[in-house]
Amino acid sequence: MISIKEVSKTFGKLKVLDRVSLELLRGKSYALVGPNGSGKTTLIKSILGMVIPSSGDILFDDSSIKNDWRYREKIGYMPQIGHYPENMTIGQIIDMMKHIRKNVTQFDESLIEEFKLYKMYDKRMHTLSGGTRQKVSAALAFLFNPPALILDEPTAGLDPVSVELLKNKIREEKSNGKLIIVSSHILSDLDELATHLLYLFEGQVHFNSSISSLKKETGEAKLGKAVATMIGQKQLIESLKK
Amino acid sequence: MTRIIKYIFSDILRTKFIILYTALLFVSSIAMFQIDSDPSKVVMSLLNIVLMVIPLISIVFTTIHFYNSYEFIELMLAQPIDRKVIFLGEYLAVVSSLCISFLAGCGIPVLIHGGGAAAFTLLFCGVILTMVFVSMAFLASVLTRDKAKAIGIALLFWFYFSLIYDGFLLWFVYAFADYPLEKITLTLIALNPVDLARVIMLLQLDISALMGYTGAFYKDFFGSQFGIAISTCVLCLWTLVPFITALRIFSKKDL
Numbered sequence: 001m002i003s004i005k006e007v008s009k010t011f012g013k014l015k016v017l018d019r020v021s022l023e024l025l026r027g028k029s030y031a032l033v034g035p036n037g038s039g040k041t042t043l044i045k046s047i048l049g050m051v052i053p054s055s056g057d058i059l060f061d062d063s064s065i066k067n068d069w070r071y072r073e074k075i076g077y078m079p080q081i082g083h084y085p086e087n088m089t090i091g092q093i094i095d096m097m098k099h100i101r102k103n104v105t106q107f108d109e110s111l112i113e114e115f116k117l118y119k120m121y122d123k124r125m126h127t128l129s130g131g132t133r134q135k136v137s138a139a140l141a142f143l144f145n146p147p148a149l150i151l152d153e154p155t156a157g158l159d160p161v162s163v164e165l166l167k168n169k170i171r172e173e174k175s176n177g178k179l180i181i182v183s184s185h186i187l188s189d190l191d192e193l194a195t196h197l198l199y200l201f202e203g204q205v206h207f208n209s210s211i212s213s214l215k216k217e218t219g220e221a222k223l224g225k226a227v228a229t230m231i232g233q234k235q236l237i238e239s240l241k242k
Numbered sequence: 243m244t245r246i247i248k249y250i251f252s253d254i255l256r257t258k259f260i261i262l263y264t265a266l267l268f269v270s271s272i273a274m275f276q277i278d279s280d281p282s283k284v285v286m287s288l289l290n291i292v293l294m295v296i297p298l299i300s301i302v303f304t305t306i307h308f309y310n311s312y313e314f315i316e317l318m319l320a321q322p323i324d325r326k327v328i329f330l331g332e333y334l335a336v337v338s339s340l341c342i343s344f345l346a347g348c349g350i351p352v353l354i355h356g357g358g359a360a361a362f363t364l365l366f367c368g369v370i371l372t373m374v375f376v377s378m379a380f381l382a383s384v385l386t387r388d389k390a391k392a393i394g395i396a397l398l399f400w401f402y403f404s405l406i407y408d409g410f411l412l413w414f415v416y417a418f419a420d421y422p423l424e425k426i427t428l429t430l431i432a433l434n435p436v437d438l439a440r441v442i443m444l445l446q447l448d449i450s451a452l453m454g455y456t457g458a459f460y461k462d463f464f465g466s467q468f469g470i471a472i473s474t475c476v477l478c479l480w481t482l483v484p485f486i487t488a489l490r491i492f493s494k495k496d497l
Contacts, residue, residue: 045496045497048319048320049319050316050319050320050496050497051496051497052494069322069324069325070322072320072322072323073322075320077320079320083312083313083317084313084314084317085249085253085311085313085314085317087253087256087257088249088253092249093317096245096249097321099245100245100318100321100322100323101321101322
């Protein structure tokens with residue numbers, strides 16, 4: 001569904017993405033993992049066309065996203081930190097989004113209901129707490145029933161009840177056969193949500209395979225430990241090479 | 243597109259700055275009509291406001307607005323909308339709100355006191371200068387990521403076109419007074435939108451001789467109507483070139 005071909009991105013002298021090539025398929029869910037500053041958000045923003053790659057190409061449903069914007073109809077995006085116009089109310093923002101995607105008639109408002117955002121429709125964005133903003137972001141990402149969902153640290157800043165609600169929603173969409181990309185530092189969350197692991201380190205994909213095979217290789221039952229073991233092994237191999 | 247413009251528009255109105263701007267223009271225009279009974283003299287005084295205040299307010303307000311609506315732009319970019327549409331929507335919303343407040347603030351007093359053709363030229367100059375300086379502000383905003391730097395660049399534009407350039411022109415004419423400078427001076431005037439607006443106004447008021455021999459030559463060279471038409475065309479270029487440059491940079495910018 002999304003294929004990333006040899007994508008590199010440099011900000012000044014800093015190389016954030018280094019010839020990243022990936023195939024992301026419909027019906028699978030990917031966990032995007034890596035240390036801070038490894039290029040996760042840049043990769044996500046490149047897929048959305050917010051960051052323009054220095055070289056390489058990204059294909060969405062086999063057509064390049066360069067100079068195209070219509071493909072974004074098929075993506076629901078939940079940003080790491082939701083920036084919203086401070087003077088607008090939640091209701092206005094949801095209303096505006098609906099008008100932008102006019103061709104969608106079936107709205108998925110389950111998250112708006114579960115997070116009880118209806119009660120706060122008249123609140124302006126600048127009065128909201130970080131967690132409530134995250135709820136708005138999540139509700140907007142799922143609102144239009146898009147075939148692809150990109151969630152950048154979706155559970156950060158949410159209370160435990162809301163985290164469970166959101167995770168249930170993601171699981172539900174996963175079983176509906178959507179492409180889901182989740183980036184997070186909370187590996188126990190990803191263990192339940194994702195089937196594949198993408199490990200990004202210094203702008204390169206160091207690991208790309210299914211979580212079950214990773215667990216089998218490392219002999220660990222939990223994703224967190226499996227990843228730690230995998231990184232340990234990699235570092236060992238690196239030091240041996242030197 | 244219209245919906246985006248509508249949202250930005252209502253956001254601008256909510257900042258109350260635009261209402262303050264309208265009130266300021268309104269009060270100063272009314273006051274000038276009270277002080278002086280001759281409408282053409284008042285138009286001359288208003289001209290100075292138009293030439294100094296409007297570029298300054300337009301360029302600073304637009305730059306601040308652009309950075310304040312960064313969140314809005316970021317939100318829109320993740321949606322299925324063309325980047326160019328977002329940018330054009332921002333531009334149209336800012337230009338129309340500034341023009342409306344100028345026309346309300348200056349236009350209503352002028353209409354009440356009956357300024358005639360000169361007053362309409364004044365309003366026209368104000369509108370076109372707003373467009374030029376909003377374009378420049380957009381260019382300043384996309385050139386850098388830093389708000390303070392962008393406001394600095396915007397102020398530099400204003401200083402350059404309102405003060406520095408005139409000083410340079412004066413020095414130039416003075417230093418090369420022994421040479422025939424008419425055509426060169428004409429070209430140099432076209433390189434400054436504020437001067438162009440002033441020339442349009444002076445040609446309209448038929449007092450171009452006040453501008454010294456350049457003004458007289460300008461009138462002699464073009465004649466009033468043709469001179470105004472040419473200056474207007476050059477001012478349109480002054481709007482389009484910075485805007486298109488800014489649009490190009492914006493469509494390749496990382497956000």
